[in-house]
Amino acid sequence: xxxxxxxxxxxxxxxxxxxxxxxxxxxxxxxxxxxxxxxxxxxxxxxxxxxxxxxxxxxxxxxxxxxxxxxxxxxxxxxxxxxxxxxxxxxxxxxxxxxxxxxxxxxxxxxxxxxxxxxxxxxxxxxxxxxxxxxxxxxxxxxxxxxxxxxxxxxxxxxxxxxxxxxx
Numbered sequence: 770x771x772x773x774x775x776x777x778x779x780x781x782x783x784x785x786x787x788x789x790x791x792x793x794x795x796x797x798x799x800x801x802x803x804x805x806x807x808x809x810x811x812x813x814x815x816x817x818x819x820x821x822x823x824x825x826x827x828x829x830x831x832x833x834x835x836x837x838x839x840x841x842x843x844x845x846x847x848x849x850x851x852x853x854x855x856x857x858x859x860x861x862x863x864x865x866x867x868x869x870x871x872x873x874x875x876x877x878x879x880x881x882x883x884x885x886x887x888x889x890x891x892x893x894x895x896x897x898x899x900x901x902x903x904x905x906x907x908x909x910x911x912x913x914x915x916x917x918x919x920x921x922x923x924x925x926x927x928x929x930x931x932x933x934x935x936x937x
Contacts, residue, residue, distance in 0.1 A: 775801065776831050777805075790802060798895060828850045867881070
C-alpha cells in the first residue's frame, strides 16, 4: 500500500502525531515517522523532503508549532499532498501555528487540520489514498458507519437514563 510520511519538529509533538499513526495503523496504511527540525537541521530536512517521492510516499503529514515551517517547507519540495497539523503552543495556544500553516502562498498549498488534529490528519491522508484504492475506500466507509453507530448508542443511553444519570 502507498506510504505516508509523518514528520514532526520535536518529540514534544509525539502525542499528537501518534494519533495520526494510530489511524493509519487502523486502516493498514504503511508509514514512516521521523523527528526532523527544519530550523535546527536544514540539511537533514531537505534530504528528507527531496527523497520522499522516491521512497514511495503519496502524502506527508507534518506537525509543527510556533513558526511552524515544517509543513510549508515540505509542500515547497514534495510534489504530492502535504497535511499540516498545527501544534498547541504555550505562548498563543496554537493559533500562531495554525496561521503559519494555513497562510501559505499561492501555488504551495498545505491541507491544514485543527490544532492538535492528529487523528483527522490520519483520516485525511487515508481519504487521499482511497481516491485510487477501492479496498481502502470501503474501510473508510465502514469507519464512518462505526462513528455513526457510536453516536446512536450514546443517544439511546441518554434516552434511557436521562441527562442527570448519563454516564453513571
